[in-house]
Amino acid sequence: xxxxxxxxxxxxxxxxxxxxxxxxxxxxxxxxxxxxxxxxxxxxxxxxxxxxxxxxxxxxxxxxxxxxxxxxxxxxxxxxxxxxxxxxxxxxxxxxxxxxxxxxxxxxxxxxxxxxxxxxxxxxxxxxxxxxxxxxxxxxxxxxxxxxxxxxxxxxxxxxxxxxxxxxxxxxxxxxxxxxxxxxxxxxxxxxxxxxxxxxxxxxxxxxxxxxxxxxxxxxxxxxxxxxxxxxxxxxxxxxxxxxxxxxxxxxxxxxxxxxxxxxxxxxxxxxxxxxxx
Amino acid sequence: xxxxxxxxxxxxxxxxxxxxxxxxxxxxxxxxxxxxxxxxxxxxxxxxxxxxxxxxxxxxxxxxxxxxxxxxxxxxxxxxxxxxxxxxxxxxxxxxxxxxxxxxxxxxxxxxxxxxxxxxxxxxxxxxxxxxxxxxxxxxxxxxxxxxxxxxxxxxxxxxxxxxxxxxxxxxxxxxxxxxxxxxxxxxxxxxxxxxxxxxxxxxxxxxxxxxxxxxxxxxxxxxxxxxxxxxxxxxxxxx
Numbered sequence: 001x002x003x004x005x006x007x008x009x010x011x012x013x014x015x016x017x018x019x020x021x022x023x024x025x026x027x028x029x030x031x032x033x034x035x036x037x038x039x040x041x042x043x044x045x046x047x048x049x050x051x052x053x054x055x056x057x058x059x060x061x062x063x064x065x066x067x068x069x070x071x072x073x074x075x076x077x078x079x080x081x082x083x084x085x086x087x088x089x090x091x092x093x094x095x096x097x098x099x100x101x102x103x104x105x106x107x108x109x110x111x112x113x114x115x116x117x118x119x120x121x122x123x124x125x126x127x128x129x130x131x132x133x134x135x136x137x138x139x140x141x142x143x144x145x146x147x148x149x150x151x152x153x154x155x156x157x158x159x160x161x162x163x164x165x166x167x168x169x170x171x172x173x174x175x176x177x178x179x180x181x182x183x184x185x186x187x188x189x190x191x192x193x194x195x196x197x198x199x200x201x202x203x204x205x206x207x208x209x210x211x212x213x214x215x216x217x218x219x220x221x222x223x224x225x226x227x228x229x230x231x232x233x234x235x236x237x238x239x240x241x242x243x244x245x246x247x248x249x250x251x252x253x254x255x256x257x258x259x260x261x262x263x264x265x266x267x268x269x270x271x272x273x274x275x276x277x278x
Numbered sequence: 279x280x281x282x283x284x285x286x287x288x289x290x291x292x293x294x295x296x297x298x299x300x301x302x303x304x305x306x307x308x309x310x311x312x313x314x315x316x317x318x319x320x321x322x323x324x325x326x327x328x329x330x331x332x333x334x335x336x337x338x339x340x341x342x343x344x345x346x347x348x349x350x351x352x353x354x355x356x357x358x359x360x361x362x363x364x365x366x367x368x369x370x371x372x373x374x375x376x377x378x379x380x381x382x383x384x385x386x387x388x389x390x391x392x393x394x395x396x397x398x399x400x401x402x403x404x405x406x407x408x409x410x411x412x413x414x415x416x417x418x419x420x421x422x423x424x425x426x427x428x429x430x431x432x433x434x435x436x437x438x439x440x441x442x443x444x445x446x447x448x449x450x451x452x453x454x455x456x457x458x459x460x461x462x463x464x465x466x467x468x469x470x471x472x473x474x475x476x477x478x479x480x481x482x483x484x485x486x487x488x489x490x491x492x493x494x495x496x497x498x499x500x501x502x503x504x505x506x507x508x509x510x511x512x513x514x515x516x517x518x
Contacts, residue, residue: 097322
């Protein structure tokens with residue numbers, strides 16, 4: 001028995017990879033609906049968006065690159081759907097050079113789905129280089145920070161941007177951030193000085209870092225990881241990519257928890273035997 | 279489905295499988311994927327920087343909007359490159375001094391205000407609240423505030439090294455360790471969640487590209503990868 005347990009503890013790690021792969025794949029192939037409870041921080045973002053009157057200006061900064069796509073792209077899609085449903089005008093941009101392509105796809109696809117017109121209902125400005133200085137520059141003179149949009153159209157000629165002078169004109173700013181620059185940059189160099197309301201979305205890795213900002217009201221809400229995106233989809237009543245992924249997430253978590261408990265129990269149970277082998 | 283979309287799907291699937299092949303062991307497919315990633319990233323970054331910074335922020339404003347003063351930051355930027363020529367490397371210090379001065383001036387007051395003063399304000403919340411209904415001694419909000427206060431103070435004690443950690447100081451520092459352990463646990467839990475989300479995202483796309491409309495990219499390339507790994511493994515065995 002002890003030999004068997006010891007052999008189990010020396011199991012090839014590739015077996016664990018395989019278990020995780022199966023636990024991820026099965027719920028994606030055979031979707032299971034699990035209940036998703038909406039957390040207060042996600043509810044606050046949704047409620048704030050709900051209260052914004054039609055025609056309000058929202059800036060969605062998609063501060064991520066392909067590495068953050070699985071978690072942050074569903075958030076962007078859900079937020080854009082909500083904004084377009086409420087006839088909120090959206091300005092899109094990114095502080096990450098590799099994020100422009102993904103962000104542009106999100107804007108184009110959701111705008112097409114909701115029948116929104118470029119330049120009138122939304123504008124995609126593309127990548128703003130300079131991290132903090134980009135935010136400061138947008139606060140001082142929006143048109144100087146973005147002389148042209150992502151497609152090369154002069155921002156002075158875009159109808160939606162005719163009345164936009166600075167970040168002070170934004171009713172809401174959301175940063176979907178995979179790291180720095182991201183939510184911190186928007187808070188430190190933007191909200192503090194220009195006084196707009198700020199919400200955040202982030203990868204699960206960085207979520208614990210932003211809870212103190214939530215507690216002090218520095219950000220009004222937070223969407224953390226794929227779960228945050230799924231909660232937003234629940235509020236919207238739309239079954240999107242995030243909700244589809246939650247069953248797989250639960251299954252993999254279950255496997256990991258099971259393995260941690262079993263391996264620890266076996267490790268302590270075989271303490272003496274391991275000592276003898278040494 | 280347009281040809282470029284299908285080609286894109288095949289490239290995405292091929293490179294994803296190359297990267298995942300590392301889970302089996304380090305192999306030429308993984309190395310190929312790794313090198314392609316580094317090359318493409320640098321190329322993409324250079325192109326974006328050229329168009330978004332050099333063209334949009336420098337060339338167009340200077341030539342079409344008459345902003346000649348942009349020559350000054352452009353010149354400072356060029357001075358940074360002086361580091362590569364040892365005889366004039368000292369010139370780059372001018373630009374570094376400028377960058378350092380500007381960034382410190384911008385960052386220090388903002389960071390202190392945002393992450394120290396505001397956070398201290400958030401830590402010092404009233405434990406007892408007085409409202410229309412009288413004095414509320416122990417509410418959930420009060421309990422949270424108390425926990426935050428105990429956590430902050432005890433962790434600060436743990437990182438206070440000017441006093442020997444004995445007696446009361448040791449006991450308070452010990453409480454700090456428990457708070458730190460809980461925070462590390464939460465951070466690790468979130469990290470696992472994030473990594474699994476990445477896996478789910480990748481699998482989701484691999485499943486999408488497994489369909490007929492993408493030319494069965496995933497199953498075809500998966501089989502090709504397995505055969506390739508088997509062939510490479512045989513080659514390795516022969517060598518040994």
